Each structure stands twice: as C-alpha cells, then as structure tokens.
Amino acid sequence: MIVDAHTHVFPPAVRDRREALLASEPSFAALYSRPEAKLATAGEVLASMDQAGVDRSVICNFAWDDAGLIDETNEYILAAAAKSGGRLLPFVSLSLTGASRHGGVDAEEAVGRRAEDPRTVVRGLAAAGARGIGELRPVSSGYNLADSDEADLLSWAAAAYDLALLFHVSEPVGHAYAGKQGLPIEQLYAFAQQAAGATIIAAHWGGGLPFYALMPEVREALSNTWFDTAASHLLYDAAIYRHAVDIVGAGKILWASDFPLTAQDAALRRLREAGLHDDEFTAIAGGNAAALFGL
Numbered sequence: 001m002i003v004d005a006h007t008h009v010f011p012p013a014v015r016d017r018r019e020a021l022l023a024s025e026p027s028f029a030a031l032y033s034r035p036e037a038k039l040a041t042a043g044e045v046l047a048s049m050d051q052a053g054v055d056r057s058v059i060c061n062f063a064w065d066d067a068g069l070i071d072e073t074n075e076y077i078l079a080a081a082a083k084s085g086g087r088l089l090p091f092v093s094l095s096l097t098g099a100s101r102h103g104g105v106d107a108e109e110a111v112g113r114r115a116e117d118p119r120t121v122v123r124g125l126a127a128a129g130a131r132g133i134g135e136l137r138p139v140s141s142g143y144n145l146a147d148s149d150e151a152d153l154l155s156w157a158a159a160a161y162d163l164a165l166l167f168h169v170s171e172p173v174g175h176a177y178a179g180k181q182g183l184p185i186e187q188l189y190a191f192a193q194q195a196a197g198a199t200i201i202a203a204h205w206g207g208g209l210p211f212y213a214l215m216p217e218v219r220e221a222l223s224n225t226w227f228d229t230a231a232s233h234l235l236y237d238a239a240i241y242r243h244a245v246d247i248v249g250a251g252k253i254l255w256a257s258d259f260p261l262t263a264q265d266a267a268l269r270r271l272r273e274a275g276l277h278d279d280e281f282t283a284i285a286g287g288n289a290a291a292l293f294g295l
C-alpha cells in the first residue's frame with residue numbers, strides 16, 4: 001500500500017477567493033502570494049493518486065486565523081474524505097486563538113469560558129471522521145508549542161480522539177522559503193516530551209530533528225514522533241533517506257509529497273531511487289502510515 005502522509009487541499013470556493021484571502025490571512029499570504037503556488041482540490045488529489053499509483057493520501061487543512069474559514073474548509077475536507085471510499089484521510093484545522101487569552105489557567109479551565117468549547121468542536125470533528133489535525137504552524141498562529149494552553153489543548157485532543165498532529169517544522173539554518181517559519185525544533189522536542197499520548201508527525205524531516213536522535217535521550221523522547229518526507233528534494237540531498245533510516249529507523253519515516261507543491265509521481269520516484277532496501281521502502285512508502293492509521 002502506498003500512502004502519501006502530507007498533501008494539501010482547498011475547497012473550490014476558497015480557491016476562487018484567493019486574492020481576498022491573501023489580504024486577510026497573513027499565514028496564507030506567506031505561502032500563497034506567489035501565483036505559481038498552486039491550490040489543489042480534493043478531486044485533483046484523487047486524480048493525481050490514480051496517475052501516480054497512490055492508494056491513500058492524508059489531506060491537510062491550513063492554519064487559518066478566521067474561525068469561519070476553519071469551519072468551511074473542515075467541512076469540505078471531511079465531506080471529500082467521506083465520499084472517497086477511504087482513499088482520503090482528513091486532517092482538520094482547529095481554532096486555537098483564545099486559549100492563551102486566559103494566561104495562567106490550564107487549558108480546560110480556559111476553554112470552558114469561551115463561547116464555543118474547543119473540546120466539543122474536537123469531539124464533533126472526530127465523530128465526522130477526522131484522523132488528524134494539521135498542517136499546524138504554531139509560530140504563525142502565535143503560540144508557543146513548548147508551553148501554552150494551545151499546546152495543552154492539542155495534546156489533549158490527540159490523546160482523547162487518536163488524532164495525529166502534523167506540524168510544519170522549520171530548519172534552524174539554510175535557505176529561506178515561503179512559509180519556512182513554522183515551528184523551531186526545540187519547541188517540537190519539548191512538546192514531544194510532554195505529549196506522551198499523542199501521535200506526532202513532524203513534516204519535512206522534522207526540521208532536521210532526526211539527526212539529534214543519535215542522543216539517546218532524544219531518541220527516547222521521540223518515540224511518539226514520526227517524520228515525513230514532504231518536499232524533501234527542495235530542502236535536502238537525496239542522501240537524507242539513507243542517513244535518516246540509519247539514525248531513526250525506517251519505521252519512523254512516512255513518505256509524503258506535499259502535493260501540489262510536488263507531484264506525487266515524482267516524489268514516489270525519488271523514494272524509489274533513494275537506494276533503500278525493499279523492506280525499508282515498503283515501510284516508508286505506506287506500511288508505517290497503514291499501521292498508524294489502522295488501514
């Protein structure tokens with residue numbers, strides 16, 4: 001089974017409003033101001049899967065600021081997944097703004113005072129078929145994943161409803177690119193230590209965090225964390241596949257394209273050409289994701 005652990009979809013109605021959203025949503029503008037940055041619909045992901053021979057794809061939502069947009073896009077993603085015959089695994093967005101307004105109290109107390117209890121929202125999303133939350137961008141969304149009420153809420157949601165958390169993780173060094181700033185690796189590491197009951201997917205090879213798994217305590221702390229290969233060729237030499245497998249093990253790596261940023265067939269070809277053993281390829285290309293999501 002071939003599973004793409006990280007693609008992005010947008011409702012056609014959102015794509016039609018692209019220009020207006022560039023003005024009102026700073027995080028969206030950071031990624032999609034360039035006209036060549038494509039927005040794909042769920043139908044386009046399915047067509048790409050047919051063409052590339054991909055069995056299942058995670059379809060991610062975006063870290064919107066506006067709560068209405070979050071609802072609109074979640075609805076689209078959940079509906080698209082529901083009618084895909086299991087081929088699309090929906091990752092939703094969650095309105096986290098507000099949790100930190102009540103600084104000093106724990107997440108449960110804070111959310112209890114809000115108009116809409118996010119715990120009720122999470123319950124509804126899980127009941128509607130959500131398999132994860134993401135792609136999360138704590139820095140652009142204005143909270144510290146290492147220590148915040150937002151982080152507590154995510155940790156709770158992940159554990160309570162078996163929702164994987166997919167984070168855009170930033171390399172601390174190297175070239176700048178649209179949306180690079182998402183989450184410093186030290187914040188992800190702190191969260192991974194605290195959120196023991198969560199399943200964490202650290203996108204883009206976790207910003208290089210796998211290399212620190214040569215430190216025994218880091219390896220131990222990352223037992224709940226998987227690393228995806230989204231957009232790998234835009235960031236790293238192809239040698240990263242071999243090195244990462246040798247450090248964290250093939251069982252901790254999820255093949256992902258970041259479609260439509262990268263074509264799925266090309267991303268899959270790069271994995272095939274990475275010189276991995278058959279069992280390593282099988283695990284990374286879909287076996288690990290199938291186990292994580294119970295496919």
Ligand SMILES: [Zn+2]
Pocket residue numbers: 135167168169203204230
């Ligand atoms: Zn990303």
